[in-house]
Amino acid sequence: MAKTLSELGLTVKAGRDLPISGLAVDSRKVQENMLFAALPGVNVHGGEFIQYALRMGATAILTDRQGAAIAADCIAEYDPAVVIAEDPRQALAYAAALWFGQQPQATVAVTGTNGKTSVTSFTRQIWQLMGYDAINLGTTGVEGDWECPSPNTTPEPITLHKMLGDAAAAGITHCAMEASSHGLAQRRMDGVRLVAAGFTNFTQDHLDYHATFEDYFAAKAGLFTRILSEDGVAVVNIDDAKGIEVETLCAERGIDVMRVGRSDAADLRILGQRFDATGQDIRVDFVGNIYQLRLNLIGGFQADNVMAAAGLVMASGGDPEEVFSCLTELTGVRGRMEHAATRGNGAAVFVDYAHTPDAVSTAIKALRPHVMGRVVAVIGAGGDRDAGKRILMGQAAAEHADVVFVTDDNPRSEDPAQIRAAIMEGAPNAIEVADRSEAILRAVDALQAGDALIVCGKGHETSQIIGDVTYPFDDVEQASISVAALDGAL
């Protein structure tokens, strides 16, 4: 199914409006008659690869002035149709949306530093419980009534719109997707039509990629200032100071805002929470109607995520009574406050994906009211990621846990000892154990009756990246093995 460049919203010189056979963002994936999008990158300008794309058979190039200048000689030689765009990433996003054509009718997106995967999963689960064919798309891949892996939390537009198109063709009507700050900054989802968008919270992460906090926030705000249209609804956590800013940005565009939070000003408000060993009971006010319900989820913050999800479902047309009646059926997301094992003495082990300072403190604090004894934490931090967050993660763990083990996460290309040293600066009394399996074993061994352990940082991940090598590794599995080894089942 060839489409012409103009059918993809791309403007070229008269007589050059060619039909193309597909889109590629990577020169190595170009085939005959494709359009190659040569994008300005972090490492290199994609213009450097135009020559290879043309040799592979590309007949159209989408780039900016710089890309065209880099490849001027080979463009003159091969004479492809050339589309020069001010913002080629955005032009590619729109073109990919038009190329694949379809997406689930009710698509919502969630941004924020923490909670995106959780909120999108809960949103998908609520829709499924209401009888819709639904998916969530993000860090854990595409899950629900149609599944596939995803290379990124928010994939680049060609991959993203293929997923959305295939899901829609398979009958999926509802989709909740994650909007990562990288994805937003790189315009990956500018072609997605949204009925609603959610904002969870804003704290430190990714300052390796975004130059400043302001840039990081500006990227996230783009979901509300650029992608959500005026007739969409924003579901915003107003307990977060940046949530108030998002509300103002939405008001400036006339976008309706559903305010979620614990303060009096919230439309969807958590009034009270009571915790026990397996979950919590919550009391909620939605525009004057009171609901009291059970959540089989560990951690007070999960109630905030559930409310954001309920808000998104209602913002996209869900009946409140039906939505609230589903919430008690929700199950936790893999690797988010997931109960992994219990020792013979009753001490429980949880695995959580806390990989930011705020997530570490939120997750450890959240465990406290479910636990009678001490809270033990295992933490680490990823290599080739925001180095400034390491000491803060150490401080967060030292402040909120009774015993802290510092270990390796995914060191990637960095020296693991240096990453641990940075965390130890924030948690000087922590016990340092380089090997992650050994750290988990020793932390499990430290558990007395009434205690609980939280293993932070890798959540659902099933591998550990050390240098260039990816080894199989699963925190939940390691926790079970440790418990079995220590309690005699092995």
Ligand SMILES: CC(=O)N[C@H]1[C@@H](OP(=O)(O)OP(=O)(O)OC[C@H]2O[C@@H](n3ccc(=O)[nH]c3=O)[C@H](O)[C@@H]2O)O[C@H](CO)[C@@H](O)[C@@H]1O[C@H](C)C(=O)N[C@@H](C)C(=O)N[C@H](CCC(=O)O)C(=O)O
């Ligand atoms: C840092 C970052 O976000 N990089 C993304 C960016 O790459 P880039 O353009 O900067 O790459 P580059 O190496 O400078 O290359 C420039 C261009 O040349 C092209 N190229 C390169 C080599 C070649 O042989 N041929 C070729 O055509 C590349 O496809 C690219 O278009 O644009 C690419 C195409 O859209 C993305 O695939 C790539 O994401 C990489 C894979 C990535 O891992 N990104 C991570 C950091 C990321 O996006 N993470 C967020 C989650 C963050 C969170 O936790 O919240 C996510 O959404 O997954």
Ligand SMILES: Nc1ncnc2c1ncn2[C@@H]1O[C@H](COP(=O)(O)OP(=O)(O)OP(=O)(O)O)[C@@H](O)[C@H]1O
């Ligand atoms: N509402 C929240 N407030 C604070 N911390 C949270 C919240 N929800 C989740 N977290 C913490 O953040 C961790 C990651 O949660 P989740 O995977 O849902 O976030 P995410 O935004 O999708 O992360 P990523 O940026 O990796 O995609 C959880 O394991 C938990 O420790």
Ligand SMILES: N[C@H](CCC[C@H](N)C(=O)O)C(=O)O
């Ligand atoms: N999406 C996040 C996940 C971090 C998970 C942690 N285990 C790490 O490797 O740093 C990132 O790529 O920064």
Ligand SMILES: [Mg+2]
């Ligand atoms: Mg995520």
